[in-house]
Every structure is written in C-alpha cells, then in structure tokens.
Amino acid sequence: MVKDLKQKIGWLLALVLILPVSGALLASFFTGNYATWKASQGPETTAIVLSKSKEKPPKSGVYSYHAQLAFAVSTTDSVTAIADVSRSHFQELRPHSQTRISYDPQNPQRVLLAAEHWFQWESLPILLLSISLLWACRQALSRKTPAGV
Known part of the structure; x- marks a missing residue:
C-alpha cells in the first residue's frame, strides 16, 4: 500500500x-547559445564602444558585463546594440574606442565581439x-506504471 503510494x-x-522543468532548461540553453552562434555567423564590422556597464542581479553573486556599441549596417543605416561581454574583454574596452564585431543580418541587435567565442x-x-x-524522469517513468493513474 505505502510502496504503491510512493510509486x-x-x-x-x-x-x-x-x-517540464528539464524541457524549459534545455530550451533556454539552446536558444541562448543559438542566438550567439547566429550572431557569430554574420558579417564582421567595426563598432564604436559608446559605454559599458557591470551589473550584479539581485540574489546573485555573479556579475554580468555589457557594452553598448554603435555600428553601421549599411551606408545609410546604423544600429546601437548592447552586447554581453566577458570580464577580460570588458576590462579592455574603453568608451569611444573601436572593436571588431559580428552581427546577425536579420536582427542586428544580436552582436558578438569578434574576439569572443559563441x-x-x-x-x-x-x-x-x-x-x-x-x-531522473526516465528512471521514474521506466518503473511499472502504477494502476489507477
């Protein structure tokens, strides 16, 4: 009786x-890495660093580093985007300096520093x-399905 209830x-x-939780975690992993991979496959250009910021989200001990970049998409159009950068690149970047980037042509807001890996x-x-x-879910479901569920 108790064993059946536990099962x-x-x-x-x-x-x-x-x-559902493991599915959501897998989806977040693949969408996050796909976005940066997609940006790494795009054209390369030179961007100007407008500003940079370091954030520590509440209840988190990890800092995230961002750089606001401006670059030309075509001869008549320019884009301002915020890129996530590593700590080492964050320390190297200076406002109003230039850096090489790659971006997604369909969504120029997806930017990746050329020196970073996707x-x-x-x-x-x-x-x-x-x-x-x-x-763990597979192990739980591979056991005999309880009657009445």
Missing part, C-alpha cells in the same frame, strides 16, 4: 514537474542539470 507520487512528480561556458551547468533531470 504513484514519484510517477506523477516526474510527469508534472521534472519533465559558446557560453556559463550555460553548461544548465545543460548538465537538464540532462540529469531528464535521466
């Missing part, structure tokens, strides 16, 4: 909570957590 709760928990190593724990949650 039902584990099965429902796997279906209702773990599967894969974000900070997102790797998200991928590992989502894979382990999927594995």
Whole structure:
C-alpha cells in the first residue's frame, strides 16, 4: 500500500514537474547559445564602444558585463546594440574606442565581439542539470506504471 503510494507520487512528480522543468532548461540553453552562434555567423564590422556597464542581479553573486556599441549596417543605416561581454574583454574596452564585431543580418541587435567565442561556458551547468533531470524522469517513468493513474 505505502510502496504503491510512493510509486504513484514519484510517477506523477516526474510527469508534472521534472519533465517540464528539464524541457524549459534545455530550451533556454539552446536558444541562448543559438542566438550567439547566429550572431557569430554574420558579417564582421567595426563598432564604436559608446559605454559599458557591470551589473550584479539581485540574489546573485555573479556579475554580468555589457557594452553598448554603435555600428553601421549599411551606408545609410546604423544600429546601437548592447552586447554581453566577458570580464577580460570588458576590462579592455574603453568608451569611444573601436572593436571588431559580428552581427546577425536579420536582427542586428544580436552582436558578438569578434574576439569572443559563441559558446557560453556559463550555460553548461544548465545543460548538465537538464540532462540529469531528464535521466531522473526516465528512471521514474521506466518503473511499472502504477494502476489507477
């Protein structure tokens, strides 16, 4: 009786909570890295650094570094975009200096410094957590399905 109840709760928990959470984590990993990959595949140009900022989100111990950049998309059109940059590049950038960037032609707001790599190593724990949650869900669902669920 108690074993059957534990099995039902584990099965429902796997279906209702773990599967959607791991799916959302996987989606955030792939969309974040896809956006930077897409920007890295675009044309390269020179941008002017307008400003830079360092933020520490509330309840987080990790700083995020941003640079506001202006660059020409065509001879008549220019774009101002904010790029996420690594700490080392953040320290090197100076306002009103020039830097090489690549951008997504369909969405010029997606900008990547030419010196940066498109894969974000900070997102790797998200991928590992989502894979382990999927594995736990698979283990819970591979057990015999409880009767009456």
